[in-house]
Amino acid sequence: MPTSKVADGTRPGAMESGGAESGRTVSAGVDSGGTASATASLRVGLLVSRARAAARSGDLDGALRLLHDADDPGVADHPDVLDLLARVHAQRGDLARAAEYWRRVQEQRPEDPAASAGLARIDQLGGRGPRAALARHRAGTALAAAVCAVAAITAGTVALTDAAGGRSEPPGPTRAESAEQRARQLDAERRAEQAQERDLEAARRAEAAVDLAGALRAPGVEPVVDGASVEVAFADGLFSEGAELTRTGADRLAVLGGRLAGRDVRVEIRGHTATVPGAPTSGGSVLSLWRALIAARELSAASGRPLTAFTTESADQRDAPYPSPAKNRTVTVTITPE
Template sequence: MTEPPPPRGRAPEPTGAPLRVALRVSRARRAARAGDVDGALRVLDEPEDPACAEHPDVLDLRARLHAQRGALDEAAACWRRVLARRPDDPAARAGLARVARLTGRGPRAVLGRHRARTAAVLALSTVAAALAVGGTLLTGSDPGRETPVAAPTEPDRDDGRGDGAPGPTAESDASDAASEAAAEQAALARELARELAGQGLRVTAEGGAVEVAFTEVVFAEADRLTPGGAERLAALGAALAAHTGPDARVEILGHAAAVPGAPDSGGSVLALWRALVAARELSAAADRPLTDFTTGSADQRDAPFDDAALNRTVTVEITPSAA
C-alpha cells in the first residue's frame, strides 16, 4: 500500500506564539510520560488557542500519540496536516511511510509489521524505564528521528511441528530482545552517570537515562545565570562532548521557584526560558547544534529541591546511545 502524496499546495503555517506552542507540547509530553496518553491528547486539543492546536509541532506530537494507541488512521491524518504546512518535514514523511508499511498487504508489509512491533517493544521497555519523569512513547521531538509505532498484535500460531504445541512467536522473540536492550541501556546509563559526576551536580541513573540536577543556584533571577550556574553548565556541556555520541538524546527541563498565588501545575513560561538559556550554554560548550537539545517546562510540582533558590534551575536528562 502506497501512502497518497501530501497536498501540493502549502498551507500557511500557524503563527501562534512559539512559547505557547512549546509550553503546550511540554505539558502534553509530561502527561504522556506519566502514562496518560488520553490526557496528553486533551492538552494538545485545548480550544483556547486554535493557532497552537494546528501548529506542526503540536500536530506531530498528536500523530505520535495516536500511533502509540494504535489509531493509525488518526496518526496519518495528523502527519498529512503537518506536510500541508511543512512539505519536507522528515518526521511526518517517516511516520506516513511507517503507517503505510503497517497497514499494507503482501510479504513486504508483513515483514514491516514484524519489525515495527519489535521496535515498539524495545522502545517501550527502554524509554519507559528511562523516563521516570513519566515515560512515553517519545523522549523528545527530534524531527529527524523516526519514532516506532505500535502495531496490532497477532495471535500465536502453531509452528508446524505437528505436536500441537505453539512454537516461538515474534512477540516472545521481541520480548527477549527488549530485555537485553533494556539491560544494555541501563548499563550505558550507569557508566555515563559515573563519567558526568562532579562538583555542584547531583547525577543519578534511572533505567536507561541519566538525570543531572545542579546543587548550586543556577539562575540569580528570571533567566539570568549566576556565575556558578554558567560554569556548571559549561562543564556539563564539555562532559557531554567527551562522553556521549551524536545520537544521545538530551532534554532540558526548566524549573521556577513556587510563587504564592501562582498555579501549582502546568509549567511556566519562565521555566521554559530557563531551559532555552541552558540549552544555549550546553550547545556552545558541547559544540553541538542547538537543535540537538529538547527543551521544556517542568511541572511546578516536580521541583527538584525543597529550597526556593535552588529551584531557580534546570534539570538535564541524557539518554545515551550505544551507537
C-alpha cells in the first residue's frame, strides 16, 4: 500500500543578523522515529497548510484558533504545529508564548535551528540599559522579519495525496504567482531593512544625547534629555529686570559655552521674561529676544563658535519654564548633536 505524504515546501527559517534567510524543508510525513501514521501525517499537513493560509491573509487570530483546536495530541504536539504557533505568537508580540512553543519544539528536536534562533532573538530583546536598547533595535527587527515570513511566505507546490484514491489537491502557485510572491517578500525585506536603519539611527542619536547631557551638567546648569536633543535650563535667573546679565548668569553661560567647544551640535536659544501686571501674556517680547541674543554672544565667546552657529528666538510667555518671575528672567537652550 502506498504511503500518503504531505510536503509543505520550504518554510522560512530564523533571520540571521545580516537579514539573510535560511530555509528548511518541512515534511509532515513520517517523523524521525518512524512511528507517525500516514493519516496523522496528512492531518498535520492539512492543519499547518490551513493555518499558514490564515496567517498569510493577516488573520493571526484565526491561525491560532485552527492550531489550538487540534483534538489529536499527535497533531497538536507535532513540532511543525508548535513551530508555527511560536511564529504566530511572535508576530502578535507575545514573545513569552513564542518562547514556550519553541522550547517544546526543542524537546523533540534539540538541534532545531529555527527554534534555537528564535529563542536567541528573544533573549537579546530582554536586555536593559542604553546599549541593550541598541541591541534590541537590531535583534527586534531581525525577529520581526523572521516572523513576518509567516504572513509573506513564498510557498512551493503543496502536494496532498490521498492514499486510497491517489487524488491530489490543486497544485500550488504558478511560476508567475511565485515570482509575484517573491517580489512582495523582497519588498517587505527591503522595508524592514530601511526601518532597521531608521531605528538604529534614532538609537544612535538618543545615546549621543544622553552622553551630551552628562558632559554639560554643572552646578546651576540643568540639562535634560528630550529625544535626540538636550534641553538646558538654569537653576537661577540669568538677568536683572532688564537685559543685563547678573554675575552668576554670566558665569553659568561661560561654563556652558566652554563645554560646547569643539562639539558638532546645533544650538537654539529661547529668551524668556517674567510676566508682570499689564504686560502681554503671549506673543513673545523684544526683551526676551534681546536676552536670547546676549546669551548667544556669551556662548559664542566661551565656545569659540561663530554667532551664526546659534539660532535665537523669543519664547511665548506661556512657555515660561518656572512659576517664579525672578527665575524666568532667563534663557533655555536646546542642543542637538549632529
